[in-house]
Amino acid sequence: MGRASAFLQGILSDISTGTGNPNGLALTIPESVYLCFQMTFAIITPALIAGAFAERMKFSAMLWFIGLWSILVYAPIAHWVWGSDGFMSNGNSDAWFKVLDFAGGTVVHINAGVAGLMCAICLGKRKDSGPGHNMVLTMIGASLLWVGWFGFNAGSAVTAGMQAGMAMTVTQIATAVAAFTWMLVEWAARGKPTVIGMCSGAVAGLVAITPASGFVGPVGSMAIGVAAGVLCYWGVTGLKRMLGVDDALDCFGVHAVGGIVGALLTGVFAIEQYGGTAGLIEGNAAQMVNQIQGIVIVFVYDAIVSLIILKILDAIIGLRVSDEVEREGLDLALHGETVQ
Numbered sequence: 001m002g003r004a005s006a007f008l009q010g011i012l013s014d015i016s017t018g019t020g021n022p023n024g025l026a027l028t029i030p031e032s033v034y035l036c037f038q039m040t041f042a043i044i045t046p047a048l049i050a051g052a053f054a055e056r057m058k059f060s061a062m063l064w065f066i067g068l069w070s071i072l073v074y075a076p077i078a079h080w081v082w083g084s085d086g087f088m089s090n091g092n093s094d095a096w097f098k099v100l101d102f103a104g105g106t107v108v109h110i111n112a113g114v115a116g117l118m119c120a121i122c123l124g125k126r127k128d129s130g131p132g133h134n135m136v137l138t139m140i141g142a143s144l145l146w147v148g149w150f151g152f153n154a155g156s157a158v159t160a161g162m163q164a165g166m167a168m169t170v171t172q173i174a175t176a177v178a179a180f181t182w183m184l185v186e187w188a189a190r191g192k193p194t195v196i197g198m199c200s201g202a203v204a205g206l207v208a209i210t211p212a213s214g215f216v217g218p219v220g221s222m223a224i225g226v227a228a229g230v231l232c233y234w235g236v237t238g239l240k241r242m243l244g245v246d247d248a249l250d251c252f253g254v255h256a257v258g259g260i261v262g263a264l265l266t267g268v269f270a271i272e273q274y275g276g277t278a279g280l281i282e283g284n285a286a287q288m289v290n291q292i293q294g295i296v297i298v299f300v301y302d303a304i305v306s307l308i309i310l311k312i313l314d315a316i317i318g319l320r321v322s323d324e325v326e327r328e329g330l331d332l333a334l335h336g337e338t339v340q
Contacts, residue, residue: 008032028158037155038078041104045074045112051249052116056123056326059334061319068309069115073302078107081294088294090277099294100270100277100287102167103156105211105263106298113256114299116247118306123319125246127326135195142199146175149206153213166274167213170221171206177222178205181229189237197233200254204232207258212266215277220269224262232258260295267291 008031046066057065080086081101090098101107153171157164182201187193208228209221216224235253247253267288270279278284313319320326325333332338 008035034158040152041078041108042070042074045104045108046070046115048108048112048251048255049116049119052247052251053119053123054248055126055330056320057119058318058321059330061313061317064313064317065119065309068313069306072309073115073305074107074111077111077298077301080297081107088290088297097290097293098277098287099263099290100215100266100275101211101263101294102214102266102275103153103210105207105259105266106294109207109210109255109259110263110295110298111259111302113252113254113259114302115306116251117243117245117256118303118310120245120247120252122307122310122314123246126248127323129246129248133196138196138199142202145206146202149175149210153210157214163214163274166217170216170218171209171213173218174209174212174221174225174228175202175205177225178202178208178229178232181226182233185230185233189233200236200250201229201233204228204254204258207255208232208262208265211259211262212269215266215270215275215279217269217271217274220265220271220281223269224265227261227265228258231261256299263291263295264288 046069049066049069050062053062080088081099083089083092085092085094087096088099089095090100092098099106150168150171154164154168157167179198179202182204183193183198186197205225205228208224209216212220212224232254235257236250237253239257240247240250240253243252245252266279267290268280270277270282270284270287272278272282277287279287310319321330321334329338
């Protein structure tokens, strides 16, 4: 790993040939391209957290929280799991143990889900905690996510080879299976299948296949899709009632639960031919232990540090808007604008 340089000073990349800095992180693309790719992960993670505290947190508190959380939680965990010298990185030959996380199951989704849960606990419930979705906008958003997710998962191969192709294939399979599974579970439980439910199932499938996408094949992706559809549905219904928190957009139920499901099943269905590491079905039971250790470390570290940040901000500037602002609506009260 080369010497870190502020504002990319000293970063050498041959853009004409696509060869990255040999002392950096990107070995197949320019370092500047890899940096921009990683920035998308770094910003989508706190964006997911925002879904948990929607309609309650002060804008100023949100800015401080996201800034501090990104530095103190996201950056260390991303380095531990993906860094060339991370202590649980699959790419580090000297790692204490190796966690398989191809595109962000632990780094992004478990990380965001746990932080979202801490936010929901600290902020308390909304004054009006009814459904806040628009079916048309939800369908459009889920469709864009489905297509855009191929960039995250296939792109994480950082090459246009077999692994990228398989990552894209299994992403499609798991997402479709999870959406269909969620629909069936909801149909059986509530008597009616819904568009919102299928959209939620699709996102659950995308989340669960994310850590596994470069390591599993079609059979494993189908199993992951089924598990995501069933367990994430439980996460936003039964588990949510058990926890008693107002997680507005089910950040924990979909992203943390889906990320945990995907991380665990990566350890089961990983195929050495695809990702270089065998899982439980190929006789490597130790990989399951590695996955569990990674989940526990990320969960505990994230929960503790997120809670500390929230408590400090609450003591200094306060986290929650006033009742009057909440009733009026944050868009109008804080920003002078609203969606018609």
